[in-house]
Amino acid sequence: MESKAINLGNSLLVPCVQELARDKSLTTIPPRYIRPNHQQPIASDAGTEIPVIDMQSLLSQGSMEVELAKLDFACREWGFF
Template sequence: MEASKVEKIGRSLQVPSVQELAKDKSATVPSQYIHSDQDPVILSSTNLPEVPVIDMEILLHGDLMDAELNKFHQACKEWGFFQLINHGVSDSLLEKVKTEVVEFFNLPLEEKRKFGQLDGDIEGCGQSFVVSEEQKLDWADMIYVITLPTDLRKPHLLPQLPHSFSILNLMAKALQMNPEEMEVLFEEGMQSMRMNHYPFSTE
């Protein structure tokens, strides 16, 4: 994929670290982080739909493979995303990733600046798609990186990320597609990841 295509993802102005703002307990939350025009979120309903859960173990060699493929098909078709369980990634590795993300956000500001966004870029540590000083922002810091295609990775952000997963082949099977057709669809596609940190606020 050409660099010019990646530039279309977006640009972002640099903003102060929310973690640093949150450290000053006597300060009020800046107005750009206050969303007074939003209706309160009401979570009392018990009839909310649940995110589809797909069991990788059953997909690969279970007696209920066909039923699970059908669930997978519906998840891809109706939702566009799903939760994957029994994927072979150990709980200890998942906990290690969570711990390292927390440790990253707990680094001193000067250390995190080494991973900061460059002017006009959305990759790195900061906030995405900030286009004006008046824009309402989330009370969060984040790090965003492009992981695929591999030639677009920025080594200073995350030097060693895993290659694509076999999940694409299973998606093709669930959607009754030829795996090669699925690969063509993702040939010029992109994969990225974003990790958010939401500091405590008294307001």
């Protein structure tokens, strides 16, 4: 299968998300796709709260159910993941 990558202007050529998802050897999210908490987007509409899913919590027995409920809500109500 031919590798697909995205060239973002003058930036580095990076693999597309679909290619990363197919890579079975990938065990962690590449750092370039993780935003520090201080860089997280803020909703401009005060009545709208963007769901934030902690992927690590999905693996924890103690917080899995709560995080799965948030993930379910995000997928159903926001229509994307």
